[in-house]
Amino acid sequence: MDLQINHKSAIPLHMQAEMLLRELIKSPEYQNGKLLPNEVELAKRLAISRTTLRLAINKLVYEELLVRKKGVGTKVASPKFSSKSKNWLSFSQEMKNRGIEVKNFELHVSWVVPEEHIADFFELKENRKVLKLERLRGKKDDPFVYFISYFHPRVGLTGEEDFKRPLYEILEQDYLIIADLSQEEINAKAATKFIADKLEITQGDPILFRKRFVFDQAGRPIEYNLGYYKADSFTFTVESRRD
Template sequence: MIDKTSPMPLYFQIEEAIKQKIDKGEWEAETMIPSEREFSLNYEVSRMTVRQAINNLVNDGYLTRRKGKGTFVSAKKIEQKLLGLTSFTEDMKSRGYKPASRLISFQKTTAENRLAKALEIEEGQEIYEIKRVRLANDIPMAFETTYVPVDLLELNESHIKEGSLYSEVENAGFVIDYATQSLEASISREAESEILEITKGAAVLLIKRQTYLTTGRPLELVHSVYRGDRYKFMIDMKR
């Protein structure tokens, strides 16, 4: 169950093992999980290592500790604390789905008027155009088109396929500051219908996002078409 020779940290393996039991329903809400000492004995790791695993799961909302009593499976799976800027990947993970992404096309093109304005560059300047299908548990959820100015970031297909755009941005030393998003309901057009595997005229959620760096420069413009029947956008707001 726990492989001490694996390059994966022990605490991470324990985390996954616990998460699996929860996701599988073996441990339901309010179930008390084994004590830290028990884990420690069973897996032959120190109690501190077990604590690290459990702490992470507590932070992620999977577990709740009660001093003197034990550690219990949380009632509800983390709903969504989408006051922050989360990527599709993070978003889906937090909802318990397996996120994936299929690259449809990746190319350089030039910014026409509207795009140039949004990205605050000159008309005709080079931009990347990245078209992707976003999947959750292998079901198409959204069709996404991203535009990024070429002069901002060096990108190639493998960056997009393997890493995320945001990790690339961080590697380049940029820090994302804020974003504005607009959401609207619409009806799917033919092109999208095919990719999203829905009928033409089905309900879709159009999300446009513009992301800004701390330098004040726009990083990207993202147009997403989400399936209306499968995707709900959640927001928590504090007054």
């Protein structure tokens, strides 16, 4: 792409640089993760000072269009995936509604004796086993969420289901279980080594942790879900209305 600043224009240089950068980062090579030219090289190509260039870059970083890492460089930010607190759906359904194809990088099914707090949530007797489903999911070449789900035995899941299908679709169509209510807790955490390895980030990096409690139409607990999201890949949106 031909990058040229018009030094005779009435438009400030940093605004011209910003407009050129907006066009530059639309190109496929930068959308696919290639680093932008370094500031010295880019400022030289535009015939402007690094200070002027930095004003333009900072604007795009602020808008979360670019991400800058010290010692690495500047590149186009990965799009954030959002989830709304209202009209909640399964992860697969959320992504489908956004036209995003979900990839399962890992899928593990086991029967376990749950920890005490999970057994208490399900109101189960001691040593009663539940189905545990673990999935590493994301878009192509980008795993960005690790889910751990526990299901009440009454649901009827065997572990032989095709979990590439949307989870709540399986429950409703195959077992006549309708997920009616979700209660959620969300907070920021530092990634453990286990989660960091799964999400391909560094141990201690910030992640978004979501705990979801799901109930059927009779108010009975059916799922206890833990979700660990890359912090730079996910946004949770809350919609509130004053009564």
